Amino acid sequence: MSESSIAISARGLRKHFGDLVAVDGIDLDVEQGICFGLLGPNGAGKTTMIRMLQASSPLTSGSLEVFGMDVEKQSREVRSRIGVIPQEDNLDPDFSSMFNLIVYARYFGIHGTEAKKKASDLLELVGLTEKANEKITNLSGGMKRRLIVARGLINNPDLLILDEPTTGLDPQARHRVWDQIRSYRRSGNTILLTTHYMDEAELLCDDLAIVDGGKILVRGSPKDLILSTVGKEAVEFLASYEDGGATLDRIQILIEDLGAKFSRIADRIIAYGSGIHDLADEFETDISIQDVIRRRATLEDVFLQLTGRQLRE
């Protein structure tokens, strides 16, 4: 792989906030033209890494390059080629939807009729044409989110960075944003996506990394990660409200005896591998178990396996 086909390259990337280590020595190469997912629990350091990419957060140490450019030394150039959809709403409440985009376009040197055309095209793309002249304060949460997505596309970025783009969207709007992400990728651009929705990551990402505590835990395609971490199958033991906990304790011991992988969260145990079928049969009729669900293993299982806090503590 040649140097030039790398969109993002991090070496020994670290970020400390006082004593807190938000990013703890990350090495990462993201190829151009793919959708890369950055997953991890709250506080894992995802937004911090994105802020470092746009030079809003100075590196404590290490190096970070976008398209071969140093994010700190060539920050303006980097920012002119990326589009950022931030986690927080930071639209201009004094302006209409349309004017938000027009004002933002100016910072990228897009003016006049070109800006107007670009803005109305993008409004159409996110389905907000009817709200073009509406003030931001009169938009619903999901509409604001879609407008922020449109704003991030104003400069046709080569790298589109989306920090939880679909949080708070209704199912239709979410599919719409997914569609845009996919078509944007198809036209040869690179996408960096963070999300807490594992179905979203599984659907969109060609490659992803799960981070926790500022470190990369695993890296790979969703399919490979599922296979290598939890296998194909999963069984959920869902406890009923009373005395379910005690039964879950018993199931946990049996699973541990089998040597199978499992995650325990709140009211359920999820066990992996083909070895647990007998156990599933055994507890199917137990009254303190509300339900036994056999299903295909998903990325969510990988996530729980790797970042499950109850297990770790």
Place this chain on the structure above:
Amino acid sequence: MKEIFGVSPVMVHMVWRRHLDVWLRTWKTNLLPPLVEPMLYLLGFGFGVGAYINQMGGVSYVEFIAPSILAISMMFGAFFEATYSAFVRMYYQKTWQAIAATPASANDVLVAELVWATTKSVVNATMMTAAITFVGYLVNMQLVSFSGAIMMPIVAVPIGMMFAGMGLILTSHTPSIDWFNIPFFLLINPMFILAGTFFPLSEFPVVAQNIAYCLPLTHAALITRSLAYGDGLNGMFYSVAYILILMPVVVFVGITRCRKRIVS
């Protein structure tokens, strides 16, 4: 992109235009309030209290406070913008952060804040000069000399920039918007009285005079007074020097500290 000390004039202009666009959207409601309070001071104190005072500092009371009111409106124009308004943009609207994700940088954003606050100071100075001149015309008095009227918007630039820089320093420290009440009570309001604005400094005891000469508003008011009386900047060396030295210092400190609130 052309840069001066890492600041891009083009980007500053774009951010400044954003602030102007917000202001233009609501200019009808924004234009009058900054005029009303100073006008009340002028009419209430100048003519009301002035009716009981023959002379103050060698002129009628209304002539005495007219230039003071110009200095105060320059101060407020910049100071409000760099404190309350800037804080709203930084903290509630996250405007600074949104812009810092574009080719504009945090420094561009902060310089644009200062330039915008200074613009408000110039706008206030211009409108107040016109309003005071008009009031003077009604009562057949020349409250601001012709040369002074021309110069007011010009001196509002360094004066406004100085108060904007001071405001930005406060904004870099404030934990919440209510906190600004403290400096307004402890700094701005006392300065109102102590800066030789409503009484001539010469009437003060020496200690108070020395304190007054440390205050930025004192020097702003000395300059606007000299201009209003048609004396230009004659004898204003120390006041001009005070402003031209303090201005870059507070601007530098304000930008450096505020930067830490967006770039961390």
